[in-house]
Amino acid sequence: MKKVLMLMIVFCVIGKVHGQSERKHYFGAHYLLGYHNYNSSSVKLGSSKEYEGTSYYGLGLDYRYRFSENTELCLGISATINKMVLTSSQIGGSTSYYDDALPIFSLPVHFRHYFSNYFFIGGGPCLNIHQSMGYKGGIGIEINAGVEYVFKSGLTVSVSPRVQWNLLSVFGNEDPFNANMDILSQMGVNIGLGYSF
DSSP, rough: OHHHHHHHHHHHHHHHHHHHHOOOOEEEEEEEEEEEEEOOOOOOTTEEEEEEEEEEEEEEEEEEEEOSSEEHHHHHHHHEEEEEEEEEOOOTTTTTEEEEEEEEEEEEEEEEEETTEEEEEEEEEEEEOOOSTTOEEEEEEEEEEEEEOOTTTTTEEEEEEEEEEEEEEEEEOTTTTOOOEEEEEEEEEEEEEEEEE
């Protein structure tokens, strides 16, 4: 009886792996949330304002194409709102605090590699557009790892911790004293929901 049960489990696992590897396309959305750190090396003469990063949240749309048994090409678009606390110091010692935000629109081109039927690691570059705080656009890179489950219907859910580094002042910065090293680093999680077919 144990041998029959074990044989049934092996056939189910093999069938599940084969069934998931036959699905070549994915379309879905993911929710992003976490914390970020803002580090500016800009030289702003006469400025008494400092920004401190706090948290971020966002939404993204993804398309993935599986071009080998374990590897996918991922294309998408995402928007994140990066919350900031602005500290403004006045002559005479008075300090004021204000809430601010830096929205970033990203166009990522990533790769995802699967280890076993559920676990993956992925990442790649992205082009960022963020016309706020004197910036125009920049580039970034993301690394993530997580778990994904595909139901028989094709419904797909995933959770993946992520890290992304963004160089903010690469394109069109109007500040001539900027050293092009302003960095916003994000650490958080992606929660994905979509359909594999």
